[in-house]
Structure formats: structure tokens, C-alpha cells
Amino acid sequence: MGKKRTTIVLFSGDYDKAMAAYIIANGAAAYDHEVTIFHTFWGINALRKEEPVEVKKGFLEKMFAKMMPRGAENLGLSKMQMLGIGPKMIKHVMEKHNALTLTQLIEMAQEQDIKLVTCTMTMDLLGLQKEELLDGIEYAGVAAYLADAEEGTVNLFI
DSSP states (O other): OOOOEEEEEEOOOOHHHHHHHHHHHHHHHHTTOEEEEEEOGGGGGGGBOSSOOOOOOOHHHHHHHHHSOOSGGGOOOSSOOGGGHHHHHHHHHHHHTTOOOHHHHHHHHHHTTOEEEEEHHHHHHHTOOGGGBOTTOEEEOHHHHHHHHHTOSEEEEO
16 A cells, blocks of 8 residues: 545635634645645635735736735634634634744645645636735646545545
8 A cells, every 4th residue: 555645625715714724734744644625715815925926917817816815814704704803813822832823834844745736717707817825836727636546545525
């Protein structure tokens, strides 16, 4: 039997759900699994660069870009958003307990050679371009994810 594989579809753009995906991914990599995180729809926002990037876009693409959070630390919570106070509270508690931030978990994933894949169809739908996303990630469609998942020991949808 070959190396165990874990695949995760990160559909959610919620900070806490993205953190869970990256904690599981990093844990699986530490257990010597080959890991893929396939970012689609709102999950792609975790991979957006925080600083604005000048790219040519149409009107609708510009509107999507303005409405979506830019970068991992700007994602909202799935519960207890409380007009933006919730994320500040959870980040304060995390800092108090020396927990890694989502940005740090993403960096750790890259260091562990976790395959971070962005759905190209979703990029097209939301008007996102490669220049707007973090360096070192891969771009593929659902067929590539399914090929990884077919060999997966663990397959999760978050």
C-alpha cells in the first residue's frame, strides 16, 4: 500500500472553518499523508493577497472583488460575527493561547508541501486572476481534484 492521501475541499470562506481545514491538513501531513486542499468558491478568499493588486477587470469582477474579503485574516466567522467584534474576540483568545493564525497555518501547509489548489472555474466565475492570489499555489479544475480524491484515504468537504 502506498502513502496515505487526504483531500479537503475548502468551500467555506469562514475563518473558523478555514482554520479547521488547515489544522486537519497540517496534522495529516505530519502523519505522512499526501495532502491536497482544493479551494473553491468562498474558500478561495483564504488565498487572496491582502494588498490590492492592479489587474484589468470588468464591472462585475470589480464588484465581486470589493465584496469579498481579501486575505486569510479578513475572513468572517461562521457564527457570532457580531458586526465584526466576533473575529476580533476569537483572534484575541487565540493570541492569548499562542494558537497559530490562519495565515501561519497556510504558511505551515506550504512548508509541509501540502498541495494548495484553486478551482479555475470559480476563479473565472468570480473574476479572480492568478496575480491576486498567493504565490506557490496550483490551479486546476474539478477533474484534477477528483483524481486526487479517488486515491484518498480521507476526503473532507468544509
